[in-house]
Amino acid sequence: MTISPLSALPRVRMLGRHPQGGPAPLFYTAAGFVCRFTGSELHLHLNAGFTMYEPWLSVELNGAWIARFPVAAGESEICLFRGMTPGVPKTVRVLKDVQAMHDDPAHFVQITGLSAPDGEFLPLPAPACRLEFIGDSITSGEGALGAQCEEDWVSPFFSAVDHYARMTADALGADWRIVSQSGWGLLSSW
Template sequence: MLSHYQMKEIPYLRILGRTNGSLEPVTLFWTASGIELNVKATEIWVKIRSDYDVFEPWVDVIVDGVLSQRLMVNKGEQEICLFRNMERDKVRNVKLLRDTPAFPTDEKTLLQLLEVETDGEFLPLETPKLRLEVIGDSITSGEGGSGAGEEMTWNSFCFNAVDNYAYMAAKELGAVYNCISQSGWGVFCSWEGNEQQAIPLYYEQVCGLLNGERNKQLGAMEKWDFQKFQPDVIVVNLGTNDSSGTKNMDRVGKAVEDFLRKLRVCNPESYILWCYGMLGAEILPTLEKAVGNYKRKTGDERVEFVKLPDTQEGEFGSRQHPGHRSHEKTAKILVEKIQEKMTLLVTP
């Protein structure tokens, strides 16, 4: 017999990503936000509420570390089966993740988890080995991770939160991670030069880049409580859009230094890796110099610049963005770099 559980009634539930703190329901704003649980059952379902005007949300279902479903979510309330007809005596780890990023241009965008239905029992989760925060643009949002190589349409389908360097690295490291990323945005400006489309402006909010009265009421514009999630490592992968959005490298460099200061105030103990290079390295000298200037001026040695491998022919996904092989190469470099620094990190 299936039993219904409100999200607040589920023991050992782990919330993934920045949320407004409410379990009635759990509202998912960012790429790779979601829930994780261990369950011993033959089947399990999640009730979801969705809304949108243009860009429908997608979700990923991951069972024991393997992607089992990738689904477009329709408007309204519906139940999604995470698995069924399974052997009862095995404990399975299940994640349900938001596959798509936040959509500032769609004020109706909404994805909420309402309840879980299962015939089994919930069990404790393993303590993660590491806490990561990954900050970026379309690359970190997984743009290009789905669709044919020649596909250039920009829509919800082209994103992929799992075939993605952030997810790959976190999985290899046994980490939980928060993702703060938005397509087309940079550290100083967007790819079109819009200085209001810069991640640092909204970093201290839950998901302040969203628009609309409903998102405001849901707390997207509220201050984020950094005590809820203090990352051991922060990976910043910004600069790709700034390279096409402006020729003023002095302002880009200043934006990097200012953002590093903000990151340090909000996350006093985190080791910060500023990464760049998956889609060319046009402004690498500017970024690397800015990181060095910040370290020299502040004496903060828990910051490092990391050159990422460029995406080569045959490694692209859709929309001329990095594909699986490119994300895999970057994940490998980040895992090796983070493992090198493990002795400097705070034990979870």
């Protein structure tokens, strides 16, 4: 299978803020992509690094949250789905669950491409509107997952899916992005 960079796939919509061309860095919470694809399987190619706070990604298929996983350091290939009916359009959304982790300067994740043995990317419907959510820990998804008693500040407890911004954007049919960092308020910080 040939790996195609996202910049070569105009029908794949990037989510979040990204430079043009090259690997797509996922910096803020909810950075990622969405696409409609007709193939029987689809693979995501990543490059990542961290010292302590691994990046976590979530995968949605046809509107359902089907997977959540930490990304291994180095280059990796993740099968997003396999064995599905060829020719039937599937909507896939991949989101970074965690913010940029300022306590771990080595923390990063990049999408280096997508690959599939068959299928084509279809046009996505135009969003009804575009939203940008700006905030601190709540907007970063901190504490959205985990037991109620948890107080540790670790990346598995962040979520971009179980999140008010995603729910709001989906209810409005909006394209959305998040600019946020825990502890960095617009008026004051901790």
